[in-house]
Amino acid sequence: MAQGYRDFAQFLAEHFDCKMQKIAVNAGFTCPNRDGSKGRGGCTYCNNQTFNPAYCSPSQSITEQLEEGKHFFGKKYPDMRYLAYFQAYTNTHGDIDRIMEMYREALAVDKVDGIIIGTRPDCMPQELLDKLAELHKSHWVMIEYGAETSHNSTLDFINRCHSWEDTVDAVLRTHGVGIPCGLHFILGLPGENDEMIIDTIKKTSQLPLDTIKLHQLQLVRGTRMAKDVEDGFYDVTHFTVDEYIALCCKIIQHTAPTIAIERFVSQSPDNLLISPRWGLKNYEFTNLLNNTIKKTEIKQGELLNS
Numbered sequence: 680m681a682q683g684y685r686d687f688a689q690f691l692a693e694h695f696d697c698k699m700q701k702i703a704v705n706a707g708f709t710c711p712n713r714d715g716s717k718g719r720g721g722c723t724y725c726n727n728q729t730f731n732p733a734y735c736s737p738s739q740s741i742t743e744q745l746e747e748g749k750h751f752f753g754k755k756y757p758d759m760r761y762l763a764y765f766q767a768y769t770n771t772h773g774d775i776d777r778i779m780e781m782y783r784e785a786l787a788v789d790k791v792d793g794i795i796i797g798t799r800p801d802c803m804p805q806e807l808l809d810k811l812a813e814l815h816k817s818h819w820v821m822i823e824y825g826a827e828t829s830h831n832s833t834l835d836f837i838n839r840c841h842s843w844e845d846t847v848d849a850v851l852r853t854h855g856v857g858i859p860c861g862l863h864f865i866l867g868l869p870g871e872n873d874e875m876i877i878d879t880i881k882k883t884s885q886l887p888l889d890t891i892k893l894h895q896l897q898l899v900r901g902t903r904m905a906k907d908v909e910d911g912f913y914d915v916t917h918f919t920v921d922e923y924i925a926l927c928c929k930i931i932q933h934t935a936p937t938i939a940i941e942r943f944v945s946q947s948p949d950n951l952l953i954s955p956r957w958g959l960k961n962y963e964f965t966n967l968l969n970n971t972i973k974k975t976e977i978k979q980g981e982l983l984n985s
Contacts, residue, residue, distance in 0.1 A: 683972035684931045684979040690890055690939035694793075694819060694859075698756065701764040701795060702748030704741055706781050708768040711802060716772070717840040722827075723904040724837060724865070724896065726951060741781055745788045762819075763788070764795045771798040775807050779814070786818045793819030797863075800824040800849035801841040812856035821859040823892065824849050829879040833868050837904070847886065854887040861890035861941065866926060867916035868896055869904075873926055877933050884935035884983055891938055893930065894945035895923055898953040905953055920957050924968050928975065932982040940979075943968060 691699050711717040739747070745763055752759055763785035771778060782794055796811075803822070811820050826846040827839060834842060846862065853860040862883060866876055883891060895918055898905050908915060918926070927943045934940060944964045946952075957964065 682969060683977050684934070685936060685939045687890060687939050687941035690941075695760065697758065697760050699762055699792070700752050700756070700759050701762045702745055702752070702791075703764045703766045704744050704785060705767040706741055706765055706770060708765075708770050708772055710769045711772055711799070712838070712840045713768075717801070720838060720903065722837050722839050723907070724868075724899070724902055726899045726901045726947075741784045742788055745785060745791060749788075749790060759790070761788075761791045762793045762795055762821075763791050764797070766797050769799050769802050770796050771802050771804075771807055775804070775810065778807065779810055782811075782814065782820075786814075793821070795821045795823055797823045797825065799841055800826060800846040803849050803852070805852065808852060808856055808858075812858055815856075815858050821861065821889070822853050823861040823863060823890075824853075826862045826883075827865050828868055828871065828875075829882045830871065830875055833871055833875075836869055843882075850886045850888060859889045860887075861892060862886075862888060863892045865896050866893055866923075866930075867918060869913055869915050871916075873929065876926065877929055880930050880933045881983070884933065884938065884980075888935075888938050890941050891934070892941040893927070893943050895955060897945065897947045897955070899947050900951045900953060917954050919955075920959065920964070920967065923955075924971050927968055928971060928977050929982075931972070931979050932977055933985075934979055935983060936980040 710721060713719065713721045741763070745761070749761060752761075765781075765785075782796070785791055785794055803824075811822070814820055824846060826843070827837070828834060829843045829846075831842050850860055850862070864879060864883075896915055898908060898915060904915070907913060931940065942961070944961050946961050959967075
């Protein structure tokens with residue numbers, strides 16, 4: 680259990696009576712920002728190779744991916760139960776009946792007790808949301824929207840092709856049908872300072888959310904952003920560890936206590952990552968952050984109304 684803030688384990692413990700592990704699934708979806716539905720080229724920072732585990736390949740069926748994930752985690756924790764995490768690209772973009780078949784396939788796998796669906800806030804048609812609400816009556820369902828920031832100027836700059844208003848609409852509709860909901864944010868996007876990031880957190884704390892997931896902007900090889908920075912068109916924030924810990928502490932203080940903070944960092948593969956290169960595993964960074972929280976005695980939400 681985290682000290683000073685509500686973490687994802689606490690959130691899951693309110694829904695399940697045993698230890699749960701997410702298993703990432705790549706179901707072969709694409710993205711409306713790549714296939715022309717919304718745009719072309721994708722978000723400027725995006726390289727999906729950075730967050731797909733080795734066992735997670737669309738060349739395998741959903742069942743096969745989940746069984747491999749179970750084998751990997753089950754060696755150490757044989758009593759573990761699982762959540763299928765539809766992670767790569769936009770997992771609500773396509774034929775609704777086919778999408779629902781994929782979710783049901785995942786839920787039919789032994790020891791898989793629920794699904795988490797990663798998607799964009801502008802890709803949740805009400806018809807699909809209603810079907811998910813019906814599924815949620817018998818199986819645990821959660822939706823995680825990639826919001827990235829609340830600032831439309833930034834969203835335009837990174838070619839995100841949706842707005843903060845889309846995010847608010849998706850959250851309100853998802854909450855309205857009774858499905859747990861989370862948002863994903865990237866800290867340090869081009870042109871954003873700490874004040875803008877905290878403004879996003881304040882706006883987020885006004886929404887009926889269950890979780891947020893944060894990570895530092897990572898400059899990754901093979902992305903348009905990396906090339907733009909290399910060519911000198913603009914620069915991005917290169918946080919030191921201490922600077923980023925200080926920012927995370929501010930975020931905790933401005934986050935509503937009802938919202939669980941799932942994570943603060945992510946780690947791209949070493950062969951793809953340009954910066955920041957901290958030389959820390961995710962858990963090592965989290966330990967440093969937790970030590971700082973303990974020393975400073977900060978509390979989640981204590982500056983929310985400041």
